[in-house]
Every structure is written in structure tokens, then in C-alpha cells.
Amino acid sequence: MDQHQVPIYQILKQLNETNPTSFHVPGHKNGDVFPAYARSHFDAILKMDMTEIPGLDDLHAPTESIAEAEKLAAAFFRTEHTFFLVGGSTAGNLAMILATCNAGDEVIVQRNSHKSIMNGLELSGASPVFIAPEYDAIVGRYTSPSIDTLDKALQSHSDAKAVILTYPDYFGKTYNIKGMIELAHHHHIPVLVDEAHGVHFSLGGPFPAPALALGADVVVQSAHKMAPAMTMASYLHMKSTFVSKERIAHFLQMIQSSSPSYPLMASLDIARSFLATMTKETMTDILESVEQVREALEAPDNWDIHLSDDPLKLTLHVKQGFSAKEIANLFEKEGVYPELVTDDQILFIHGLAPFQKRNRLIKIVKSVCEQLKNNVNHATIEVTGLFTHPIQELALSYQAMNRLQTIQVPFHEGAGYIAAEAIIPYPPGIPLILKGETITAAHIEAIEYMLKQGVRIQQREDGIKVYRNKGEVNT
Numbered sequence: 001m002d003q004h005q006v007p008i009y010q011i012l013k014q015l016n017e018t019n020p021t022s023f024h025v026p027g028h029k030n031g032d033v034f035p036a037y038a039r040s041h042f043d044a045i046l047k048m049d050m051t052e053i054p055g056l057d058d059l060h061a062p063t064e065s066i067a068e069a070e071k072l073a074a075a076f077f078r079t080e081h082t083f084f085l086v087g088g089s090t091a092g093n094l095a096m097i098l099a100t101c102n103a104g105d106e107v108i109v110q111r112n113s114h115k116s117i118m119n120g121l122e123l124s125g126a127s128p129v130f131i132a133p134e135y136d137a138i139v140g141r142y143t144s145p146s147i148d149t150l151d152k153a154l155q156s157h158s159d160a161k162a163v164i165l166t167y168p169d170y171f172g173k174t175y176n177i178k179g180m181i182e183l184a185h186h187h188h189i190p191v192l193v194d195e196a197h198g199v200h201f202s203l204g205g206p207f208p209a210p211a212l213a214l215g216a217d218v219v220v221q222s223a224h225k226m227a228p229a230m231t232m233a234s235y236l237h238m239k240s241t242f243v244s245k246e247r248i249a250h251f252l253q254m255i256q257s258s259s260p261s262y263p264l265m266a267s268l269d270i271a272r273s274f275l276a277t278m279t280k281e282t283m284t285d286i287l288e289s290v291e292q293v294r295e296a297l298e299a300p301d302n303w304d305i306h307l308s309d310d311p312l313k314l315t316l317h318v319k320q321g322f323s324a325k326e327i328a329n330l331f332e333k334e335g336v337y338p339e340l341v342t343d344d345q346i347l348f349i350h351g352l353a354p355f356q357k358r359n360r361l362i363k364i365v366k367s368v369c370e371q372l373k374n375n376v377n378h379a380t381i382e383v384t385g386l387f388t389h390p391i392q393e394l395a396l397s398y399q400a401m402n403r404l405q406t407i408q409v410p411f412h413e414g415a416g417y418i419a420a421e422a423i424i425p426y427p428p429g430i431p432l433i434l435k436g437e438t439i440t441a442a443h444i445e446a447i448e449y450m451l452k453q454g455v456r457i458q459q460r461e462d463g464i465k466v467y468r469n470k471g472e473v474n475t
């Protein structure tokens, strides 16, 4: 297939050139009805923001340009079918879980998954069996579960309806997912992969192999995170004898808007073509640029730079005595915005094109380091001991949780209660405490430490909702 083709963009462009008259939604009427003060920024995109008029196809029953664009994507990503998503990987994660798990079904889930996975589990009413990630002292983070943990979980829960994994992690770290997929398939269990951060892995080396190539059944990718697609534009790919395409389509049309955005869909089409037609020379230029950015970021007195399996991810590990949040604030004051800040790490993501502002970055790094000379000493601790049980089920089923009363307690009184809400530092959006999990002293210590370090938590910062009675048993 000719990967230079961009059928959705093409049809929007053609239609636009006919100067159409709109007596239909959306209310901006191809940009004619729009406040003047904002028009200059929105104008071009509003002309593309059309609806399902003849010729424009329908995301939920595609037969024309959207069907063609999805086929082109399926060919590039080497999958049987690709669904375009306009609600982010969030929509894809919800749909893949709802399509495979019914209420009460056991499902084996990586504990450090994004909240959209946890929300999918709750919506389905499934019974999750969590497999804990290992703490990797080299990168100073919890990364992925071991294959041994998955093996044990599969042996004790061989009726599980799916295994749900995240690959790579936010920092671009991968693991032996192939071995895990083979293990799950040996038990005839499908593997669903949240590959939100790996859409560019299909470019081939030096990027790691994509989960689809390693045998995954369903893979969800945020095209908008690492490829040049608009925010929320994402893909759901499937290649499976276990999972029904019809069920995925059914849940996607329930979850996603009945008025999906054409600019978003066109950007998915363009992002796929961009990836598929990238030349070796461009790739070499990008990798050289990553190396230059790495050099520009160097400040060995203040931080070390860790490279990842994904060469586009550069993580600053701040030295003892510095606060990552404070350093990130200094960068932000200079107009440089990293992707993610934890208590002691700052993640920078390089784009899929050579970086153009290297000299400015060098100056800014120098200025940040100057300002850090008057730094007050900060104590940092390693946040470990969070996931003490390699295999863990919730203390309460989702059905039981729906029937119980909740109260709010201050964090320092939380240990021993069952959480009635997840506590989610954002980003990365991975729950520190799960809804339905018994809160431990280690959880509370980690939350209080993170709040002190300025890590943003999505809930209130003064306490947690819990079920009224401590130590409810599994129902």
C-alpha cells in the first residue's frame, strides 16, 4: 500500500476547496461563526472540523476514507485491524477490557497500570489479580513485573480472561514482554497491552520491538504522545484469535463520541504516513540530535542523565540534596517544559525531528545550574516497599464497594482502611493506592513524602475517602 496516501486528510482538503455552505452542525459553520479575537488561531482547523456529510464516512461504521485510512494503518503497524480512537488511549483501554472481561471474571493486571486500566476494570466489574512490578535500583523506580510473578499468577488463576500489561513504561523502559505473551498464550489467555508510549516502535531499530510484533492480541497506542498527531488521537490495533473485533467495535461506539473530530482522525492518518515514510537519513539526524540534546542537558554536579531503551527519552536523575520539582520549576521559568517530574527524576522527551533550539537550551541549563548554587539541602528518600505482595487481589469486589458507605480520613489516619478512591500522582497517572485496596503505612509515607516534594496528586491533598469499617473482608 502507498503509505504516502492520507485519505481522510485528502477528502477534507478536497471538500474544503469547494467552499461548502454549512446548514449542519458544528455550530461554527466551517469557521464562519466564531469570535474574531480567536479566529486567527482557529481558522484553518475549523475549516477541517466537519461532520458526517456525504463522502466523509463514519468512524463507527467506516466504508470510505476512514476505512481506507484504518487499512493503511493496519498495513504499517502489521496488524489485522486498526481502530482509530478520538478519546485517547483511555478509550482504547476501556474498550479492550470491556470486550474481554465480564463481571466477576478474573483478569491478571500489572499493578502499576494507568488509571484508565483501573477504570476499565471497575466498569467491567471484573476481579483483578494484580501482579506487582519489581523495584529496579538502577533506574530508581518500580518498572515491570517479573516473568516469574506472571507465571505464578497464571498457575493459580488459570481461568483468567486476559493478562493486561503496560509496555514500555513512561520512561521508555521495556522488558521481556515476548516471554510473558508466550506464557499467557500457553494458557490460552489473550494479552492486552497498553502501549500508550510506544507508537513509534514500529519504526524499527534502534527502537525496541512493538508489542504487536511480539505476539500481543490487542495493543493501544496514544499516537499523540510520541508521533505528530493531535492530542487524544490514538490507535487500537488487534491481531488475535482470542478477542472479538465485533465486541471491541461495540464498546468503542459506546465509549466514544457519536460526533468524532475529523481533524483528530486526519491527524491519525497523517501521523501514520509520517512514521511509515520516514527515511533512514531522517532517523540518523534525529538520533544525532538526541545525542546533542543529551550533551546540552549535562550538569554532572546536579544530575545524571539516564538513557532508556527508547532513545527519545532522557531522564535526569537529580543528585541527593536537590529537589527534582525545584529544578523542573527553574526550567519552566525559562520556558522549557519537561514531560514529567517525580520526586527525584525529570523526564525529557525528544521529538521525531532534529531539535532546533540547542544553543538556547545550553544557556538555560547553565542558568538553572547557577541558580542551584544557592540551593537549600533537600532530603530525598527512596520510595520502595509499596508493592509488598507480588500477587494481590482487592480487599473488596467492585460490586461490594458500590454498596458501602464512605468517610474521609486524613492521610496520617488512613493505614488499615480500605480505600474508596484511588490516589493518583499525575503524571504519570499510575495509582499509588487502588480503589478497594487496603492502605498500608508504606502507602501513607510515600504520599506524604511526594506531597512534600511537590508531586501533584489528582484527588484532594488533605485526605482520602475510605470505607467506613476497617478491614472489610473480600465479598
Ligand SMILES: Cc1ncc(COP(=O)(O)O)c(C=O)c1O
Pocket: 087, 088, 089, 090, 091, 093, 114, 116, 166, 170, 194, 196, 197, 222, 232, 234, 427, 428, 429
Ligand atoms: C501508560 C498510559 N496509558 C494510558 C494513558 C492514557 O492515554 P490518553 O491520554 O491517550 O488517553 C496514559 C497517559 O498518560 C499513559 O501514560
